[in-house]
Amino acid sequence: MIESHVCMSGIGVLESIPQINGRYLSPYTLEGRRRKIKCNEEKPICFGCTKSNLQCRWRSDGNDGTSQSLHANEANVVKQDVVYYIDNGHASFKSEGAPMGNVALETTLLEPVLDPVLEISREDYISGSIQQFTLQDSVPLPAHPIPSTGPLVSLEGFEPPVGNPATESCDPVSSENIQLIGSSAVTLGTTPLSGPSGWMGVSEMPEHSVLMDSFFGGFLPSVSPQFCDPRLSPSAVFVPQFVADPLLKEVFYACGAAYLSNTVPGMRELAQEKYEQCLMQFSHRVDQSVGDAQDWMVAVALLLCLRDKFIGTTPEISAIHLAKTLRLIRELRKSTEGVSVNLKVFVESFLFNYSVMIITGGESVSKFLPSPFEIFDEVRSILDYHPYQCPVPWMENPVFGAATKTVEIAAKSSWLLSQYPLNDADMALACNLLSETYKIRYPPMAPDAEIRLGSQSYFMLQESVTVSEIVRHSCQLLLMRLIIPNLESSHISIKQKVALIYDMMKGLSEDSPLWVILGWSMMITGLNSIQPDHRSFLIHSLYRCASKFHAAFLVQIADFLEKVWIANNDSQDFGWSVIFDKKLLSNICI
Incomplete structure (x- = not known):
């Protein structure tokens, strides 16, 4: 039939x-x-x-x-x-x-x-x-009301965390920047994590066993959103660096403490203490080995970037860590021949974190980092490196999954936003990017992919396509706004696209780790949301995922959107127009 x-x-x-x-x-x-x-x-x-x-x-x-x-x-x-x-x-x-x-x-x-x-x-x-x-179809989301207690973390007004914005050092992780980096002050309430202790090489102190359990049982799974070839997973790349240098152990402790930062009394202070110790040691070690980068150094730099997502940070601090990571990646490429599996994972992790923070980074990005038009071309050969023959092509993208192209467009669109108002050349770039979003194709799966992988793994790979589509439509929303600045959220085309994005989000499993990489899209979609049911669903999803994955940046987004929506009710000129307000956007870091 x-x-x-x-x-x-x-x-x-x-x-x-x-x-x-x-x-x-x-x-x-x-x-x-x-x-x-x-x-x-x-x-x-x-x-x-x-x-x-x-x-x-x-x-x-x-x-x-x-x-x-x-x-x-x-x-x-x-x-x-x-x-x-x-x-x-x-x-x-x-x-x-x-x-x-x-x-x-x-x-x-x-x-x-x-x-x-x-x-x-x-x-x-x-x-x-x-x-x-x-x-x-995933189980429909129950109609839970937004918690009456408000956000787990309250950002007072729109003021960013206290820090020293005047960072003049050329070295992002120099001693002059330690005070700035240690000043992020957004925390997230989490749930306790229990698990076996006794990791090899870990001291017998109960404190260290708990932190190591937290790192392996909570932190690493939360930063491993995609189903990929096991040899390309963050665990397969980051964990072996444990034996490369003693500093890795301290970084694991710092990340584990960040994951539990508001669970155990005093854990917040301990997390900050270990974080600052790692920064000081890492800065000293890197200064001693200029031009001789090693895999473990890139791993440390990336873990510190990821650690900020659990504690919460400012765009400038994130830009500092990412600039250090980019410098080390460039040095590593010069000192090694060809492309390694480790390098591919490092580059994807860097590119994703760089791409999603551009939109709120503002001057911090241009101060420390080059444009995505330059960076993506620079590492194109690494992105195109496929060391294994997988039944589903995006299994070899451990961070991007099926969204490699859409995340690149998101990064470039965000960069153009930071250059607003656009000149003729930038307007042409925006038009070309919008055109590209309508031409994205996904490589076919092997005919026997579901049999070889199993139903659950196959389903997770299909969800990766959904995430890519959500990012793609979010890019279209942003690019349309850049091309036509006076286009309102009430326009029928925008309303229908927003409705489509929400339908796709509702199709994702509630416990899918892929929610963690949707922060950029949820912010863009949220700024365009005018229907109460859409707003309620989005805030519920942000808080649910923040609690499940201990991701403070999702709380920042939720708190930011709620303030924007409140202001929008008082002024019809606010709302989606906040996308052009660089000062307001700088209060969150995705």
Whole structure:
């Protein structure tokens, strides 16, 4: 039986896509799931069935003694899929057996406004093959009210944490900058973490065992959002550096303390103390080895960047750490031949943290760091390095996942925002970036990817595509605003795009670690949100993820958005226009 599904492209072109009945059924579901049955034969081992949790029946072929598997379809699986049709980057979706709804996935209403500025042919929108992905519906988010107690952390007015903004040193982690870096003062209430102690090389002090447990059991998982090849995971890259230099142990302690910074009495003070000790030692070690960077040095610099997300910091402090990281990466590339797995992970981690902080970094970014137009071209060969043959291509992107291109566009869009008002050259760049968002394509998955990886892993990889689509549409919101500064959030095209982003967010699992990398998109979408239910969902999601992953920067975003929304109710000229207020944006660091 052949079913025909309708896909709406970016300009309203309907495409009829033939599909074989049952094509999107997979052996996993949230409801009606049957208990999996393992193969009852002694040999050979059925790799496909065990990985995908299917019942397997064996029969001998009678010739060479080998066996062949007959995979039993779970025909009684009951589930509802969300089917993504990605046509040149346009992610249309619908529930199987359900109407499309009233939300237009892409609107043509903005085209008359953008046509004088953009010279994008219709062929650019609709040419190319159609790729198909299936996403399982997550459990709908319950309608929890926003906590009446307000944010876990209150930013007084819009004043940033106390610090010394006048940093003149050329070396971002020199001793003159230690006082500035140690001044971030935003904390987050967290939950206790328990776990086994006794890590090799850790002292017998209970304090150190707790901190090491916190690092391995809490900190590392929270900074490992993507499902990737295990050899490319942050754990596989950062943990081996533990034996490279004794300073790594102290950094692990500092990160573990940051993760638990407001859980145990006195932990906040301990976290700050260990942080400052690490900064001083690291600055001294780096000064002694100028031009001779090693992997463990880059690991330390990145861990200090990531540590700030748990404590909370200012854009200037983040820029200082990232500048040090970039310097070390450049030195490491000069001293080594080719591209290593470690270098790929280091570069992706740096690029992501750099990309999302540009929008609020303002002068701090231009003071310490080059533009993303320069940086991404500089490391393009590393981003394109694929050391392993994975069934899903973005399994080799340990930080970006499927969102490598969309995060790059987000970084460049944020940089253009920092240059506002745009000159003619920057306006042309903005138009080109907007055009690129409509041409993004995702490489196809291997036909047997779900069998080889298993249903849960396969689902996580599909969620990575959803995250990329959320970032892509958020980029379009920002670029439209840059190209047409007086475009209001009440414009029908903006409202429909915002509604689409929220629908995609609701399709993500509530406990997905991918929420951690959506801070940039949630801020952009939040500034465009005018419906109460959208705002309520976003604030609920920010606080939920901040609590689950101990990410203080998400609390900063939530508090910032609530203040903007309150001000917007008093003045219709506020709200989305705050995106152009560099002073206000500098109070948060994503």
